[in-house]
Amino acid sequence: MHLSPDLWVWVGALLTLFVFSFLFGDNPFYKFAEHLYVGVSVGYMIAIYYWNFFKPDLIEPLFGRGELILIVPLILGLCYLAIFIQKFSWVVRIPMGFVLGWGSGIAIPAVLQANVIKQIQGSLITSQTLAHWNTFVWSIVVLIGVITTVIYFFFSREQKGSLKVVANIGIIYIMIGFGASFGYTVMARISLLLGRLQFLLRDWLGVIH
Template sequence: MSTDIWVWIAAILTLGIFSFLYKDNPFYRFCEHLFVGITNGYAITFYWHRILVPSLIKPVSQGEKLYLLIFAFIGALYFTRFIPRLSWLVRIPIAFVLGYGAGAAIPRTIETSIIEQAKATILQRSNFLNLFDAISSIIIFFGVIATIIYFFFSTERKGILKHLAYSGIIFIMLGFGASFGYTVMARISLLIGRLTFLLRDWLGIIK
């Protein structure tokens, strides 16, 4: 059994969170609030020491990158929501963030979710080097088209579209089934990690 006080604290808190599996209880509530509080405290110190100080306060206090003050001012407008008369000013930083968000997301989405996926789906000579590759490639190609058709929203599902959309949902569910099994394995490894901590590091039952 461990003699390290921090291992004991970690083990007791782990059991506290696990106690939720039985039902909500004061021990779980204590651990939950502690967890939320600590992560918030950590986040504040992280943002202060790793972002605000090195990226804003340090260069500005040394007279460098003074243009950062403009962005700091825009960011500070978030705090105007605490002043009811000025709370409308919060929309200015939100507009910047939304504008940046859409601008950053659209090219990335076009590149990764459309162009790269389409490139990988196009049938080429290299897809037909052996029978297995050929069958796989044709199934993927048909699956992609059927799945895209499933996501047509502005057309009624009639005739061939209905059948293709139905095929699409079968492909989607097959994909989810595979993903489910894969992710469950990952989750079990998380549980094994916690149990290993309890049984080896804390109790010393397993070596």
């Protein structure tokens, strides 16, 4: 056993134990760690926003290089603060309108391209998938899965007869998908847990190498 002489390792180890203490129920140690996390995260975000956005995107170009066009986003950003004045609180809608419109405009072609066209391309059977028997068979399995899943979510007609049969196949695919995603997520959390245990046993206590 070789205890770490690093003060920060001790801080990290104690905070890790504080959070783990939640497994025995809510307690003051966990609450302390939770509030510390919130405070440090917000403080960190303040610094990151200043150094990564305010300074390089606004302060330096506007006041250093005289890019006066940036007065427009500055005014739009300041409009957010109008929410603190009851009489002018409606002004906050102006930057929100710009950001929402911008985001929606960006999203439409990007979503269509990434989540529709690219996904259809990936589901199609091409000459490349015919190269090997296994890629060909799995491509057909994927294609059937995509079509049946989409049909399961088709609610414009009552699902009976052949439509119900196809939708039921879709349910099987969806259940496999949810199960696999769940298993994957659990393993990711287990991986984090092992990481923390490794930190405690190796970096802090020095009982493993």
